[in-house]
Amino acid sequence: MSQQTRLRVRYAETDQMGVVYYANYLVWMEVGRVECVRALGLRYKDLEQSEGLFLSVVESNCRYLYPARYDQEVIVETSVSKASSRMVEFGYKISSVEPERLLAEGFTRHIWLNREWKPTSLPQKYRAALGIGR
Amino acid sequence: MSQQTRLRVRYAETDQMGVVYYANYLVWMEVGRVECVRALGLRYKDLEQSEGLFLSVVESNCRYLYPARYDQEVIVETSVSKASSRMVEFGYKISSVEPERLLAEGFTRHIWLNREWKPTSLPQKYRAALGIGR
Amino acid sequence: MSQQTRLRVRYAETDQMGVVYYANYLVWMEVGRVECVRALGLRYKDLEQSEGLFLSVVESNCRYLYPARYDQEVIVETSVSKASSRMVEFGYKISSVEPERLLAEGFTRHIWLNREWKPTSLPQKYRAALGIGR
Amino acid sequence: MSQQTRLRVRYAETDQMGVVYYANYLVWMEVGRVECVRALGLRYKDLEQSEGLFLSVVESNCRYLYPARYDQEVIVETSVSKASSRMVEFGYKISSVEPERLLAEGFTRHIWLNREWKPTSLPQKYRAALGIGR
Numbered sequence: 001m002s003q004q005t006r007l008r009v010r011y012a013e014t015d016q017m018g019v020v021y022y023a024n025y026l027v028w029m030e031v032g033r034v035e036c037v038r039a040l041g042l043r044y045k046d047l048e049q050s051e052g053l054f055l056s057v058v059e060s061n062c063r064y065l066y067p068a069r070y071d072q073e074v075i076v077e078t079s080v081s082k083a084s085s086r087m088v089e090f091g092y093k094i095s096s097v098e099p100e101r102l103l104a105e106g107f108t109r110h111i112w113l114n115r116e117w118k119p120t121s122l123p124q125k126y127r128a129a130l131g132i133g134r
Numbered sequence: 135m136s137q138q139t140r141l142r143v144r145y146a147e148t149d150q151m152g153v154v155y156y157a158n159y160l161v162w163m164e165v166g167r168v169e170c171v172r173a174l175g176l177r178y179k180d181l182e183q184s185e186g187l188f189l190s191v192v193e194s195n196c197r198y199l200y201p202a203r204y205d206q207e208v209i210v211e212t213s214v215s216k217a218s219s220r221m222v223e224f225g226y227k228i229s230s231v232e233p234e235r236l237l238a239e240g241f242t243r244h245i246w247l248n249r250e251w252k253p254t255s256l257p258q259k260y261r262a263a264l265g266i267g268r
Numbered sequence: 269m270s271q272q273t274r275l276r277v278r279y280a281e282t283d284q285m286g287v288v289y290y291a292n293y294l295v296w297m298e299v300g301r302v303e304c305v306r307a308l309g310l311r312y313k314d315l316e317q318s319e320g321l322f323l324s325v326v327e328s329n330c331r332y333l334y335p336a337r338y339d340q341e342v343i344v345e346t347s348v349s350k351a352s353s354r355m356v357e358f359g360y361k362i363s364s365v366e367p368e369r370l371l372a373e374g375f376t377r378h379i380w381l382n383r384e385w386k387p388t389s390l391p392q393k394y395r396a397a398l399g400i401g402r
Numbered sequence: 403m404s405q406q407t408r409l410r411v412r413y414a415e416t417d418q419m420g421v422v423y424y425a426n427y428l429v430w431m432e433v434g435r436v437e438c439v440r441a442l443g444l445r446y447k448d449l450e451q452s453e454g455l456f457l458s459v460v461e462s463n464c465r466y467l468y469p470a471r472y473d474q475e476v477i478v479e480t481s482v483s484k485a486s487s488r489m490v491e492f493g494y495k496i497s498s499v500e501p502e503r504l505l506a507e508g509f510t511r512h513i514w515l516n517r518e519w520k521p522t523s524l525p526q527k528y529r530a531a532l533g534i535g536r
Contacts, residue, residue: 012295016204023432026425027425057424063460151322160294164290284420
């Protein structure tokens with residue numbers, strides 16, 4: 001299962017090479033990740049506020065295949081590639097719509113932290129949503 | 135009294151016009167403001183953590199005279215232009231070093247908020263630093 | 269005539285006060301401005317590429333009334349508040365959807381530049397779209 | 403040989419978790435990379451403008467060990483980990499000064515592009531600086 005999020009490239013996201021600055025792909029991954037988690041029936045904001053659970057990034061990786069340009073429509077396709085009670089890995093494919101082309105792909109790895117910033121495990125009731133324990 | 139802060143234009147701060155994206159001048163103002171407050175003997179981080187005081191922005195203004203370019207050294211000259219126990223206004227002049235040229239000027243206006251996000255007044259002991267009550 | 273653009277607050281746009289960082293309102297203004305220009309029948313990307321016309325900002329102003337928060341849906345309402353053949357001023361109202369509340373308002377002022385970065389006037393054929401000459 | 407660059411964490415770089423947003427480490431890598439290239443006797447700005455050579459990123463990777471916080475002084479230690487006439491890989495170690503602690507490490511991989519955005523090889527005269535051909 002993967003979740004598609006559309007966004008339009010902002011002027012702010014370009015750099016003087018005339019293409020999207022490389023760190024902004026990680027911002028788009030975050031946008032896709034939030035929508036992916038939402039589509040799975042969780043709401044990241046509620047996990048933070050009600051449960052005191054934070055999804056803390058431990059690794060990011062991005063391979064840049066083709067530059068994204070200003071005003072292009074872009075699709076971020078996000079999926080949970082691995083998940084246990086303690087960690088989640090998301091995979092991303094970032095494509096332009098016109099022309100239809102893969103621009104970048106990557107992953108981010110996360111662990112759950114509690115309010116004291118200690119690694120913790122995801123409460124049982126949320127695990128099924130991430131496909132844990134199946 | 136004014137405080138000068140130097141910074142070098144980052145690639146990330148440019149846009150596809152080949153110059154610094156306009157919102158980034160507000161980031162530079164923040165960098166200058168922090169240094170200005172520090173030079174006055176306050177430390178913004180401590181005000182936040184120990185006193186629960188937040189300097190919340192209520193207005194920003196910037197006039198753009200000349201574009202800043204990648205790798206240029208830039209000086210942000212910051213001063214307190216107005217201050218009372220409840221509000222502070224900072225003025226900024228942003229210049230390039232080579233060539234020596236005024237790039238932008240502006241101001242930001244702030245009020246003090248407490249931990250409950252209510253407007254509050256700056257404790258007496260910090261006022262002299264901002265020239266209040268003279 | 270005003271143009272409404274919706275966006276959702278990104279995690280990247282928040283700061284450690286737990287609200288949207290003040291410079292990001294200018295990014296949202298840019299998003300609104302592009303959509304406003306598009307709704308008027310112009311396409312900013314084409315003006316840049318085909319005509320060599322750049323809308324260069326000369327002033328920005330923002331009054332911050334209420335903080336925007338992560339994951340909120342936000343509406344940027346943009347209109348052309350003044351326009352001549354040489355300059356354009358846009359006005360912005362930024363509101364949250366839930367609760368329905370005005371968060372910020374402001375304006376940006378721009379001049380047209382040609383490929384040589386010299387002030388120029390907007391070609392006749394584009395003026396009606398901006399309501400110039402009526 | 404490695405190059406150390408110091409920077410201070412900006413408020414703009416934090417997010418609502420109270421730490422530096424994960425994409426900003428890639429911005430810091432870029433700051434370190436520019437200084438590293440400069441220390442090697444090249445100037446990235448000149449390569450772009452005089453030679454029409456662009457260092458285009460093809461992969462980024464970052465492992466996040468410990469969060470960076472607002473106002474901390476941070477050292478980015480950058481080195482060329484691999485280089486040929488067609489590609490360069492930089493390695494990064496990002497540490498806080500107080501306390502002295504490794505915060506993140508990663509790499510970026512780049513290829514040289516010419517003005518037509520085609521992969522090209524670095525002119526002979528610049529190769530020694532990057533240790534190519536030794």
